[in-house]
Amino acid sequence: MKINKLLFILFAGITFLAGCTKDFVEINTNPNASSVASPQSLLAPVLVSTINNNLDRNFRINNELMQVTVTTSDAREFHRYEIKPSESEYMWRVWYSSLTDIRDIYTNAEATRQTGYQTFQGISLILETWVTSLLTDAFGDVPYSNAIEGRKGNTTPYFDKQQDIYTDLFKKLDSANALLSVKVNLPADISNTEPVYGGDAAKWQKFGNSLFLRLLMRVAHKPESNAIEKIKAIVSNPLLYPIIRDSSESAILYFTNKLPYVTRFYNARDFDFNGDKGYSEFFINNLMELQDPRLSRWATEASLGVYGGMQSGYPKGAVPEPQSRLQLSLKTEPLLGNIMNYAELQFILAEAVLRGYINGDAEAYYKKGVIANMEMWGCQVPENYFTKPAASFSGTERELMNKLFLQKYFSLMFTDFQQWYEYRRTGLPELYIGPGLLNGGKMPVRFNYPLIVQSLNKSNYDKAVAGMGGDSVNEKMWWQP
Known part of the structure; x- marks a missing residue:
């Protein structure tokens, strides 16, 4: 009932x-037996x-502001830093x-x-x-x-x-x-x-x-x-x-894709999921520079063996052609139920060391975070990954922080608004500046x-x-x- x-x-x-969704009928208590809903009848529905x-x-919104994806709809302008009050x-x-x-x-x-x-x-x-x-x-x-x-x-x-x-x-x-x-x-x-x-x-x-x-x-x-x-x-x-x-x-919350644990996009048409958007240049270029195995996990090839991204913040009326798009397998990806993962925690600890808040080995935390997120997505860390200039834990403090927050950015994929919140706190990772940005070129800091x-x-x-x-x-x- x-x-x-x-x-x-x-x-x-x-x-x-409002009420508990009908998908959770079996775990709801009988309202005729008690006027108080049991905690277990509320927990799963509110989480899902x-x-x-x-x-x-x-x-x-988040993926457009943070240059994960770029829409081909000229009317939606989040990637240009416009968020309408509605x-x-x-x-x-x-x-x-x-x-x-x-x-x-x-x-x-x-x-x-x-x-x-x-x-x-x-x-x-x-x-x-x-x-x-x-x-x-x-x-x-x-x-x-x-x-x-x-x-x-x-x-x-x-x-x-x-x-x-x-x-x-x-x-x-x-x-x-x-x-x-x-x-x-x-x-x-x-x-x-x-x-x-x-x-x-x-x-x-x-x-x-x-x-x-x-x-x-x-x-x-x-x-x-x-x-x-x-x-x-x-x-x-x-x-x-x-x-x-x-x-x-x-x-x-690992989506099983059996009711009630299905993702938001479970029944979405393929076009509704990725037909009006493509990955951004920032997103694709950074993964390509890193030769990162998560690239093929998340993105389609723009053409045989080639990945490409769209310009974020493009001028109104100058819609670029989408290149790499979201893999359709992401519609039912169990990991879309991420609230907070181990990799994010490792990057938090690495930052805390770099800022002098705690003692520890920032590089070790950083590498653990990278490895954990790749493995979470079913990818093996390439043997020479951390010797690449874009991934090595070396450089000025600003360069170290940018590398750290780029990897944290990837660890926060599909996680509510965390990429946006972290960017507002740190200004990292260093996003591209599009030629058609509105709002005086300033990233919005609130709704x-x-x-x-x-x-x-x-x-x-x-x-x-x-x-x-x-x-x-x-x-x-x-x-x-």
């Missing part, structure tokens, strides 16, 4: 009906929904809807107090941190403290400062670490309702602390965050703060607030905009350098 829930998306100032909606906008509502609605279910997982686990309830709560805190970080990193100041309170009659929540949000997210991750350190796995009869780690509390704990490092690095340049000290504490104390130790512990928020929560919207200095795509948020 299908569970329908009345979800209050307060941030948009509207109330709408969030990841797939992230994928949708990764392909549409684009922002989709992810705003998706993320707040997800947060409603994620918070219910925590609350309902406490209410049921079944075996493993504290593990459900730890998972909930990690997922809330993950989704909230996506939200605030896209918009800046957003409703948080009194968000999702429509059931209490609050449909006009205030906007929390991003700094305050991050401070609270760090507390949530510490709480999750404590809850999961008890290492109570989910019972065997419901472990299959948790599609990332099968209910393994220790692996969720490692993911939570690895996510902690991702977010700490994002704000480490802000002294008031105290992030550097926390980075040191996590890395130096693996017993208290275990982190992902190999690729088998990566946080990936506008949705138009419906401006109209239905105007007082709090006005306060948030005044605090941020405006609501354009160029208004820097707290952590933006």
Whole structure:
């Protein structure tokens, strides 16, 4: 039987009906038997929904901004740095809807107090941190403290400062670490309702602390965050703060392509998937220079034995001919369910060493990251790969960072907006500059607030905009350098 829930998306100032997808019928509890949805009935649906909606906008927006792909549609101008205000509502609605279910997982686990309830709560805190970080990193100041309170009659929540949000997210991750350190796995009869780690509390704990490092690095340049000290504490104390130790512990929902675990593009026509876009020159040229085996895994040949890319940021009306396109096998690629992988963590640790935050061997972390990502994609690392100038761990600090972030860029393929967030933080990797760029040639650093928020929560919207200095795509948020 299908569970329908009345979800209050307060941030948009509207109330709408939403429910668990019909694909998860078998794992939903009977609403006639209980008024509280069990945590296991909520977890898989919210994971699949969030990841797939992230994928949708990764392909549409992130990949265009970050020169993974280039559209042949002259009307879509993300690659020219134009993001229309209407684009922002989709992810705003998706993320707040997800947060409603994620918070219910925590609350309902406490209410049921079944075996493993504290593990459900730890998972909930990690997922809330993950989704909230996506939200605030896209918009800046957003409703948080009194968000999702429509059931209490609050449909006009205030906007929390991003700094305050991050401070609270760090507390949530510490709480999750404590809850999961008890290492109570989910019972065997419901472990299959948790599609990332099968209910393994220790692996969720490692993911939570690895996510902690991702977010700490994002704000480490802000002294008031105290992030550097926390980075040191996590890395130096693996017993208290275990982190992902190999690729088998990566946080990936592996799509089986059997309902309900199918990718966003499972039923897409081939043309709808790759017919109106091609890979960019930046993407193809860098993989070719590296003689990287991931190239053929991701891209088709433009002609026999030849790969080629399109110019990103081409002038309006001068649409180039697509060359290499996305491999159609990616439509059903299990790895599209990536949330955070081991390779990304290795690049985080390499950067932390280079910046002097921790002690260690930056080159070793860098090489582990490269090898791990290639192997994750089923590729063997060429014997002379790290002797190539483009891959060797040598050069000036800027050159080292550019090589590091180019490899991190590849490790973040198809992972929500992480490439864009990291570029905004570091300006790396060094993208090509297209001749038709709009927005004064400046990479957008945020989304506008949705138009419906401006109209239905105007007082709090006005306060948030005044605090941020405006609501354009160029208004820097707290952590933006």
